[in-house]
Amino acid sequence: MxxxxxxxxxxxxxxxxxxxxxxxxxxxxxxxxxxxxxxxxxxxxxxxxxxxxxxxxxxxxxxxxxxxxxxxxxxxFGLVGADEFETAKCNEYIDAMDEVRLDVLQMFRESDPAKKAAIKKNVVDNTFPKAWPKFNGILKRNGTGFLVGEGVTCADIYVAYMVDLLTGFVEFSTMSDYPELDDHRKKI
Missing domain, CATH: 3.40.30.10 (Glutaredoxin)
Known part of the structure; x- marks a missing residue:
């Protein structure tokens, strides 16, 4: 049923x-x-x-x-990978992306314009440049176009959606520096 x-x-x-x-x-x-x-x-x-x-x-x-x-x-829905280790990797990538999301979320919780600008600068100068190369490298090493295994997992859906959403909020224009991640975002 x-x-x-x-x-x-x-x-x-x-x-x-x-x-x-x-x-x-x-x-x-x-x-x-x-x-x-x-x-x-x-x-x-x-x-x-x-x-x-x-x-x-x-x-x-x-x-x-x-x-x-x-x-x-x-x-x-069967989107957690082929075994327990792949499920753990999915969770690792989701949690890592959620840390990025929480950094960006601080901008929306801050009402002081100067503090908000400082948070945005930190996201653009530190948060994205720290996270995006990691995800780009994971995609490159896996070689399948997906983060974990041979097909779409929950990690792909969460990471691709958040990259798209968060870079839209912060107008991060250097996604071309991370071609695997940018292609992944578009594909998913």
Missing amino acids: SQKYKFLYFPMKAVGESIRLLFHYSNVEFEDVRVSNEEWAKMKSEMPWNLLPVLVVDGKHQLSQCLTIFRYLARE
Whole structure:
């Protein structure tokens, strides 16, 4: 019996989009509930951890926390690699990319323009130049066009989506220095 999924998130891409991409890539139907701010104010106290996203499975089980949902669905949909080591490598690459995402997220949490500019400068001068060569090298060494193994895994979906999203926020224009990563982002 197939499971029924309902995914609750705000009407934006952000971290929730990586989960939507798993559904779409896997051709799994789901109810995509885009929660307005007004609706959220009414339902927040009923959600685990008082946060979105939330995944409801079969109308009764609720799962919260973006990466928890992402990893759960990746396992359900067979996108975690061929063995336990490949699953661990997928998790390593997802966690490394999430550290990059958290660095960029600081810009949106800062209201002081000077501090925000300093955070952006750090992301452009340090965060991306530290992370992008690592991911580029992983792709080059694997030689398949994917981060882990021979085909698409959850790591590919998360990393490609975040590279696209984050470089759009920060207008990082030197992706040409990382051709494998840029090709991977476009392909995925």
